[in-house]
Amino acid sequence: MLRPRRTRPNYTPYLLLLPGLAWLVVFFVVPTLSLASQSLQTGNVETGYALTWHFQTYVDALSQFWPHFTRSIFFAGTATVLTLLLAYPLAYFIAQKVGRWKNFLLVLVIAPFFTSFLIRTLAWQTILTDNGPVAGLARSTHFTDLLQWVHLTNNDSLMNSRFAVICGLTYNFLPFMILPLYANLERLDHSLIEAAGDLYATPIKTFWKVTWPLSLPGVVGGTLLTFIPAAGDFINSRLLGNTQTVMIGQVIDSEFLRVQDYSTAAALSFVLMFIIVVIVAVYVRRAGTEELL
Amino acid sequence: MRWIRAHLVAIAGLLVMAYLLLPNIVVIVFSFNKPNGNYNYQWQRFSVDAWTNPCGTPGICDSLGLSLRIGFIATLVSTILGTMVAFAVGRHRFRGRSSTNLLIFLPMATPEVVMGSSLLTLFIAMGIAPGTITILIAHILFCLSFVVVTVKSRIASLDPRLEQAAADLFANPFQAFVRVTLPLVAPGIAAGALLAFSLSFDDYIITNFNASPSSVTFPMFVWGAAQRGTPVQINVIGTVMFLSALVLVAAGQLISNRRARAAA
Amino acid sequence: MTEKTSGDLRLTGVTKTYDGFTAVDQLDLVIPRGSFFALLGPSGCGKTTTLRMVAGLDQPTIGQIWIGDRDITGTKAYQRNVNTVFQSYALFPHLSIIDNVAFGLRRRKISDHKAKAMEALELVQLAHIAKKKPGQLSGGMQQRVALARAIVNRPDVLLLDEPLGALDLKLRRQMQIELKMIQSEVGLTFVHVTHDQEEAMTMADTIAVMNSGRLEQVGDPATLYEHPKSTFVANFLGQSNLLEATVKSRAGSIAELDVHGVNLRLPVDRLANGTSAVWLGVRPEKLRLVAPGSTHDQTGDGNRLTGVVADASFTGLATNYLVRLPWGQELMVVQQNDGTPRVTAGTQVTLGWAPEHGFALDANQDAHAGAQDQADDSGAA
Numbered sequence: 001m002l003r004p005r006r007t008r009p010n011y012t013p014y015l016l017l018l019p020g021l022a023w024l025v026v027f028f029v030v031p032t033l034s035l036a037s038q039s040l041q042t043g044n045v046e047t048g049y050a051l052t053w054h055f056q057t058y059v060d061a062l063s064q065f066w067p068h069f070t071r072s073i074f075f076a077g078t079a080t081v082l083t084l085l086l087a088y089p090l091a092y093f094i095a096q097k098v099g100r101w102k103n104f105l106l107v108l109v110i111a112p113f114f115t116s117f118l119i120r121t122l123a124w125q126t127i128l129t130d131n132g133p134v135a136g137l138a139r140s141t142h143f144t145d146l147l148q149w150v151h152l153t154n155n156d157s158l159m160n161s162r163f164a165v166i167c168g169l170t171y172n173f174l175p176f177m178i179l180p181l182y183a184n185l186e187r188l189d190h191s192l193i194e195a196a197g198d199l200y201a202t203p204i205k206t207f208w209k210v211t212w213p214l215s216l217p218g219v220v221g222g223t224l225l226t227f228i229p230a231a232g233d234f235i236n237s238r239l240l241g242n243t244q245t246v247m248i249g250q251v252i253d254s255e256f257l258r259v260q261d262y263s264t265a266a267a268l269s270f271v272l273m274f275i276i277v278v279i280v281a282v283y284v285r286r287a288g289t290e291e292l293l
Numbered sequence: 294m295r296w297i298r299a300h301l302v303a304i305a306g307l308l309v310m311a312y313l314l315l316p317n318i319v320v321i322v323f324s325f326n327k328p329n330g331n332y333n334y335q336w337q338r339f340s341v342d343a344w345t346n347p348c349g350t351p352g353i354c355d356s357l358g359l360s361l362r363i364g365f366i367a368t369l370v371s372t373i374l375g376t377m378v379a380f381a382v383g384r385h386r387f388r389g390r391s392s393t394n395l396l397i398f399l400p401m402a403t404p405e406v407v408m409g410s411s412l413l414t415l416f417i418a419m420g421i422a423p424g425t426i427t428i429l430i431a432h433i434l435f436c437l438s439f440v441v442v443t444v445k446s447r448i449a450s451l452d453p454r455l456e457q458a459a460a461d462l463f464a465n466p467f468q469a470f471v472r473v474t475l476p477l478v479a480p481g482i483a484a485g486a487l488l489a490f491s492l493s494f495d496d497y498i499i500t501n502f503n504a505s506p507s508s509v510t511f512p513m514f515v516w517g518a519a520q521r522g523t524p525v526q527i528n529v530i531g532t533v534m535f536l537s538a539l540v541l542v543a544a545g546q547l548i549s550n551r552r553a554r555a556a557a
Numbered sequence: 558m559t560e561k562t563s564g565d566l567r568l569t570g571v572t573k574t575y576d577g578f579t580a581v582d583q584l585d586l587v588i589p590r591g592s593f594f595a596l597l598g599p600s601g602c603g604k605t606t607t608l609r610m611v612a613g614l615d616q617p618t619i620g621q622i623w624i625g626d627r628d629i630t631g632t633k634a635y636q637r638n639v640n641t642v643f644q645s646y647a648l649f650p651h652l653s654i655i656d657n658v659a660f661g662l663r664r665r666k667i668s669d670h671k672a673k674a675m676e677a678l679e680l681v682q683l684a685h686i687a688k689k690k691p692g693q694l695s696g697g698m699q700q701r702v703a704l705a706r707a708i709v710n711r712p713d714v715l716l717l718d719e720p721l722g723a724l725d726l727k728l729r730r731q732m733q734i735e736l737k738m739i740q741s742e743v744g745l746t747f748v749h750v751t752h753d754q755e756e757a758m759t760m761a762d763t764i765a766v767m768n769s770g771r772l773e774q775v776g777d778p779a780t781l782y783e784h785p786k787s788t789f790v791a792n793f794l795g796q797s798n799l800l801e802a803t804v805k806s807r808a809g810s811i812a813e814l815d816v817h818g819v820n821l822r823l824p825v826d827r828l829a830n831g832t833s834a835v836w837l838g839v840r841p842e843k844l845r846l847v848a849p850g851s852t853h854d855q856t857g858d859g860n861r862l863t864g865v866v867a868d869a870s871f872t873g874l875a876t877n878y879l880v881r882l883p884w885g886q887e888l889m890v891v892q893q894n895d896g897t898p899r900v901t902a903g904t905q906v907t908l909g910w911a912p913e914h915g916f917a918l919d920a921n922q923d924a925h926a927g928a929q930d931q932a933d934d935s936g937a938a
Contacts, residue, residue, distance in 0.1 A: 010385065010387075012381075012385060013381040013382075013384075013385035013387045014381075014387065016377040016378065016380055016381035017377070017378055017381040017382075017393065019374050019377065020374040020375060020377055020378035020437060020441070021378065021393065021396070023374060023433065023434065023437060024396055024397070024400070024434070024437065024438075025396075027412065027415070027430055027431070027433075027434045028396075028399070028400055028408070028411075028434055029396070030415060031408075031411035031412050031414060031415040032403075032407075032411050034411060034414045034415050034418060035407070035410065035411040035414050038414050086309045086312065087309070089302055089305035089306050089309060090305070090306040090309040090310060090313075092302055092306070093302050093303055093305070093306025093307075094306065097302060097303060097306075103546045103550065105310070106546070107539065107542045107543050107546055108310065108313075108314065108539075109310075109313065110538075110542050111317075111535060111538045111539045111542055112313060112314065112316070112317050112535065112538075113491065113538075114487075114491040114495075114534070114535075114538035114541075114542070115317065115320075115495075115531060115534040115535045115538055116494070116495050116511065116512060116515060116530075116531055116534060117495055118495075118497055118512050118515040118516060118519070119320055119515055119527055119528070119530075119531035119534075120316040120317065120320065120531070121316075122515070122519055122523060122527075123315075123316035123317075123319040123320045123323070124316055125334060126319050126323060126333070126334045127315060127316065127319055129334045129335070131335065132334075171312065171313070171316065174309075174312075174313055175313075224402075225401075228401075228402050228403075228404065229404060229405065231404060232404020232405055232406045232407065233404075233405075234406070234498075235497060235498070235516075239519060249404065249405075249406045249498075252406045252407075252410060253406055253410075253498075253501075253502075256410050256413065256502065257501075257502070262414065265410060266410070266411075266414065269404075269406065269407040269410055269411065270407075272404060272406075272407060273403065273404070273407055276402070276404065277402075280402065
């Protein structure tokens with residue numbers, strides 16, 4: 001009569017998970033493993049492939065394409081930093097300073113995200129074109145000269161240059177940075193900032209010591225959401241760049257679809273993934289917010 | 294000078310806003326352009342030709358139709374699967390929960406080239422020819438994780454005591470779910486679906502890997518056009534997309550505002 | 558769907574353990590049908606856990622719960638004829654007030670749920686806001702809606718989980734009276750969980766004091782107050798002064814006790830058999846403060862102690878004194894504001910009380926158990 005009671009095991013979560021997880025396993029895990037295997041095979045499209053554990057593919061691929069890797073990391077990193085610098089004030093502005101207009105501005109931020117980014121990136125071609133007003137303004141303020149001095153332009157032109165690629169990357173990933181930052185800053189308790197002021201902190205000090213540390217989870221989230229896709233992107237460099245700005249994403253794409261050297265392409269893909277995972281792991285560890293997810 | 298310093302954040306914010314919206318404005322403006330050549334970079338003169346004949350360029354409306362169809366189906370499937378996963382992970386404790394979370398996160402962290410190419414490898418190995426079906430499979434895949442994350446965060450903000458109250462008031466688990474949980478999670482599911490649709494509609498890289506010449510989606514069409522010559526119709530469709538997005542998101546905000554006011 | 562059971566609520570041997578921690582330990586309790594019953598105790602004592610087990614939201618590890626002669630232990634929450642008023646109200650934000658109140662009726666497929674729901678809203682005087690949403694109401698109104706939502710189902714037992722905690726003082730007092738009136742009007746069994754001893758004493762017919770998962774004492778408020786059986790109850794309900802005492806003799810009906818050299822008396826029937834070391838307890842309001850030279854000395858031949866006033870606080874209703882005795886202990890005295898002249902700090906005074914107002918507790922109990930403010934150790938040596 002006074003026995004402890006047993007509870008029946010709960011099968012619900014497993015049933016709910018099944019279809020979604022199955023999809024992920026079949027169409028993500030398996031292909032990734034397949035890609036790994038592909039990177040170690042030799043052969044070609046006509047004669048078929050065989051798993052020969054040919055690690056040399058990695059060596060060859062890296063030695064041929066390491067400039068593209070470093071370039072991609074550089075572009076992605078620069079774009080991420082710029083995106084952060086641009087997104088932060090906007091996110092802060094909307095979160096803390098606009099009151100009733102908050103939702104309207106948020107709509108304006110989100111809406112471009114839902115329209116075809118190819119079209120918008122093409123628009124950048126129009127914006128930066130040599131005969132356009134932007135280029136004219138840049139030239140007259142010697143901004144172009146400054147950029148040329150740091151090798152970001154293509155001779156005289158803003159278009160088809162590193163500058164344009166970075167512009168495009170920064171632009172395309174702005175919403176990915178703004179939204180996590182906004183979500184974080186919106187929950188920031190304004191009385192903390194007032195308390196800092198009460199304790200003699202200048203606005204700059206307040207920002208560094210109070211606002212910035214508290215917004216770090218948003219910063220980390222935003223930078224991850226920006227850097228990871230940016231590193232593998234190639235549309236911006238294709239549309240806005242030149243032969244000197246080829247990113248690793250383009251290389252992988254062409255190796256797969258044009259050269260059809262699947263092994264090299266697979267090897268490059270894995271190296272890219274590995275680099276990204278390492279960078280993310282180090283970054284997240286340093287930022288101290290491991291349990292983002 | 295004083296005024297600038299005091300309003301520094303506002304000025305910076307608005308400048309960034311302008312940067313964000315500039316391309317959209319260019320797209321809208323240039324939809325009214327009548328270029329001389331194939332490319333739509335220079336303003337020539339005002340014309341509504343493209344607006345009166347939006348499907349004028351061959352293939353553009355077919356590709357639009359395909360993208361909409363794929364978007365709709367991919368959204369439907371990924372939203373259903375993703376919501377189920379979100380509930381499993383967000384509501385229950387089970388072994389392997391953190392591994393599942395990791396598995397859900399990985400596709401979001403994988404560069405699109407890698408995902409697209411690995412799927413292509415799979416399809417080749419399985420002997421499935423690239424085409425609409427493979428595009429659909431790929432879209433469902435990458436939308437899934439985003440739906441899960443979106444719905445999961447909505448579930449996390451749900452007060453578990455509401456479901457206890459429902460049980461206390463004679464609702465069995467099914468009734469509690471339908472009458473209490475689902476209505477309260479619905480905004481999150483809607484947001485997830487919206488996100489899925491836009492990701493699917495806008496995707497180029499992964500689609501390109503898994504498509505065939507006969508299955509041209511709208512982004513693929515735009516890409517091809519960028520090489521050959523950009524018809525003004527692209528701008529027209531871009532403008533329509535932007536305005537519909539504005540309306541849709543604004544409507545969503547209004548609805549959630551009304552609900553927030555009621556629940557505040 | 559749920560059978561109508563009626564009868565007393567009985568808990569037999571109810572125990573709840575989590576990972577080695579025992580939240581509720583072998584609870585045996587009978588709650589008579591139709592009574593207003595309070596489960597009183599500090600946070601962590603297990604009262605909310607007990608409530609949840611009665612509601613069916615948690616299952617006891619061991620033990621059974623009965624309503625009348627029906628064992629409801631294994632049943633789920635939605636199968637029981639028990640409803641809860643949650644501490645956070647838990648009103649469904651997406652439903653209107655009337656739909657909230659009618660929720661339980663509709664699950665039970667009661668046909669005139671709209672009319673019954675309106676009736677319940679009228680009982681709590683909120684019929685006029687039936688169409689609004691919970692988010693538009695104040696805390697007090699939400700609390701009444703939560704009450705209506707539970708009452709409308711006429712459950713066998715109505716559980717209230719600290720429902721008045723979030724209200725301000727005046728509103729709380731008002732709601733205490735209202736709840737009591739509604740309970741006697743509707744005649745349901747109310748089980749009210751609270752940590753506020755004043756609230757429990759105001760509202761309940763019977764109080765069960767819980768401490769660390771166990772029952773300390775069960776009884777009506779007056780009995781618990783005047784005849785506490787443990788230092789915990791003595792300190793938790795109101796305040797007590799506890800004096801270290803040894804029993805010197807029991808002659809006839811009066812026992813003589815020695816407290817630091819002073820001879821004090823206590824009726825023998827308030828003393829447990831065989832004990833010689835006890836805490837002699839007396840409530841602050843039973844102590845009469847007599848200043849030297851005063852003509853108000855009414856202590857007669859009762860107990861007497863002399864001391865010095867260490868603190869005097871005027872609260873309007875009364876004056877609270879702390880009187881330091883020669884051995885350092887400070888006693889709390891509450892002198893009602895009845896015209897007796899007030900005494901200032903530093904004055905030498907005599908404290909007196911009638912022997913039958915004292916009580917005795919076993920000396921091996923912790924004199925600080927149940928004291929609400931642990932930092933304030935006046936009241937016990």
